[in-house]
Amino acid sequence: ALAGAGAVAGFAAGESAEAPVDPSGGVVPFRGVHQAGIVTPAQDRLHFVALDLTTTDRAAVISLLKRWTTAAERMTAGAEAAPGGAVQRNPEAPPSDTGEALGLPAAALTITFGIGGSLLDKLGIPRPPELADLPPFQGDQLDPALSGGDLCLQACANDPQVAVHAVRNLIRTGFGTTTVRWSQLGFGRTSSTSTTQQTHRNLFGFKDGTNNLKAEDTALLDEHVWVPPAQGPAWLAGGTYLVARRIRMHVETWDRTSLAEQESLTGRTKGEGAPIGQAREFDLPDLGPGSPIGADAHIRLASAQNNGGARILRRGYNFVDGSDGFGHLDAGLFFVAFMRDPHRQFVPMQSQLARQDKMMEYIEHTGSAVFAVPPGLGDGAYWGRTVLEG
Ligand SMILES: C=CC1=C(C)c2cc3[nH]c(cc4nc(cc5[nH]c(cc1n2)c(C)c5CCC(=O)O)C(CCC(=O)O)=C4C)c(C)c3C=C
Numbered sequence: 001a002l003a004g005a006g007a008v009a010g011f012a013a014g015e016s017a018e019a020p021v022d023p024s025g026g027v028v029p030f031r032g033v034h035q036a037g038i039v040t041p042a043q044d045r046l047h048f049v050a051l052d053l054t055t056t057d058r059a060a061v062i063s064l065l066k067r068w069t070t071a072a073e074r075m076t077a078g079a080e081a082a083p084g085g086a087v088q089r090n091p092e093a094p095p096s097d098t099g100e101a102l103g104l105p106a107a108a109l110t111i112t113f114g115i116g117g118s119l120l121d122k123l124g125i126p127r128p129p130e131l132a133d134l135p136p137f138q139g140d141q142l143d144p145a146l147s148g149g150d151l152c153l154q155a156c157a158n159d160p161q162v163a164v165h166a167v168r169n170l171i172r173t174g175f176g177t178t179t180v181r182w183s184q185l186g187f188g189r190t191s192s193t194s195t196t197q198q199t200h201r202n203l204f205g206f207k208d209g210t211n212n213l214k215a216e217d218t219a220l221l222d223e224h225v226w227v228p229p230a231q232g233p234a235w236l237a238g239g240t241y242l243v244a245r246r247i248r249m250h251v252e253t254w255d256r257t258s259l260a261e262q263e264s265l266t267g268r269t270k271g272e273g274a275p276i277g278q279a280r281e282f283d284l285p286d287l288g289p290g291s292p293i294g295a296d297a298h299i300r301l302a303s304a305q306n307n308g309g310a311r312i313l314r315r316g317y318n319f320v321d322g323s324d325g326f327g328h329l330d331a332g333l334f335f336v337a338f339m340r341d342p343h344r345q346f347v348p349m350q351s352q353l354a355r356q357d358k359m360m361e362y363i364e365h366t367g368s369a370v371f372a373v374p375p376g377l378g379d380g381a382y383w384g385r386t387v388l389e390g
Pocket residue numbers: 202204206207208209210211212245247248249266268298299300302303304312332333335346349350353363
């Protein structure tokens with residue numbers, strides 16, 4: 001974050017006064033029709049936090065959400081969390097910004113805000129049916145300490161220090177009103193969310209995000225991601241739902257599996273990422289009769305054809321949270337996906353995968369949460385206003 005608002009490097013005489021291109025991605029607008037961090041081209045890094053309220057006083061929650069909005073908007077613009085910041089205030093008082101992003105550019109930071117069903121229950125606000133708890137799935141190994149939450153903040157940036165700084169300062173702002181329930185760091189985006197991006201790889205070494213919904217697919221986003229006004233509730237029109245699953249991947253077992261088996265489990269080739277039977281990454285998979293893609297291949301079971309036409313916008317990240325004490329990496333994929341109805345989109349898809357996907361032998365779902373993600377903010381509005389003020 002730059003101490004002076006909008007400060008850029010000085011220009012030598014005769015040079016164009018155009019701002020230099022920030023190699024880390026520049027500033028993503030904070031306000032708009034939808035929140036940033038959903039169809040924004042997926043940044044490289046994630047810090048996601050789920051928090052619980054320590055109060056049911058609506059005025060206290062509103063006050064926090066106003067302070068959060070101001071701080072988040074400042075940080076996404078590359079500024080410190082609060083004026084005065086890390087070093088320019090009373091030396092006898094703690095600084096109003098923690099300081100670790102001083103001198104760093106905005107790095108395409110986005111902060112996306114979500115509301116859990118438990119928050120609505122606590123404040124006596126009706127839960128939309130789409131926000132009902134997810135059912136248990138076969139093989140789930142969910143840890144309650146890594147699941148749920150009254151609120152979530154998803155910070156994505158092209159610099160991990162910028163994402164961590166944002167989350168840390170928002171947590172700090174919440175002291176007295178919220179406590180941290182769980183948080184997750186991620187790297188190496190496992191999804192592309194724009195046709196301008198190359199597809200990255202997950203920790204199984206496969207391209208992930210090829211057949212994702214992308215920012216450019218506006219009609220498909222309206223169909224599958226954004227909550228239309230007719231769906232309700234009114235406060236969520238133009239918003240969406242976020243499903244998060246912390247998925248441990250047993251990479252050591254995977255690494256002892258033959259290439260042919262890895263490819264047949266996935267339904268795609270490892271090098272090019274092409275559907276089995278096709279040559280190029282973006283060739284359409286043949287899922288018809290006689291298809292070379294097996295009945296229990298991941299891409300068949302997750303496909304729209306196999307799920308009543310349902311699609312989701314995936315925006316997950318790789319993680320390695322150290323090791324497990326038994327000689328294995330605690331590694332995996334922090335699955336994040338956006339959709340207009342988790343129960344019609346994620347639930348059928350995950351039910352199929354949990355029962356039939358052979359990849360399940362190599363993975364374990366250890367955390368789970370669902371949040372309503374309100375629409376974007378107009379000028380002067382703050383996060384959660386439409387739901388808390390009706
Ligand atoms: C319930 C939804 C999904 C979960 C959970 C999930 C976990 C998961 N996926 C991979 C690796 C790949 N997934 C791929 C495609 C793909 N996955 C889902 C859904 C879930 N994945 C969908 C909807 C799709 C697209 C299917 C299609 O119609 O083609 C791919 C292929 C490349 C791509 O298109 O993204 C890979 C590889 C892992 C490792 C994983 C859990 C750890």
